[in-house]
Amino acid sequence: MTTTASTAPPPERVLSVEEWEAYRGAPMSEREREEIESLYDWFTRRYPTPLERLRYIRRVMKRPLSRPIGGGG
Secondary structure: OOOOOOOOOOOOOOOHHHHHHHHHOOOHHHHHHHHHHHHHHHHHOOOOOOOHHHHHHHHHHOOOOOOOOOOOO
């Protein structure tokens, strides 16, 4: 797969303390909240018991990473 300028992830950079505090302190949007709730609802329907959730996590943790963190490679 070729990465184009329009699909390339933004370059990583170190945030200043002020930028981080502004980002961290910003309220969550309604869309973000709905997305998180939707993912939570799906996960708890798919894995309804604590034992099923633990089994899922253990299974996932055994897998090798399919690509490096950060999408490089």
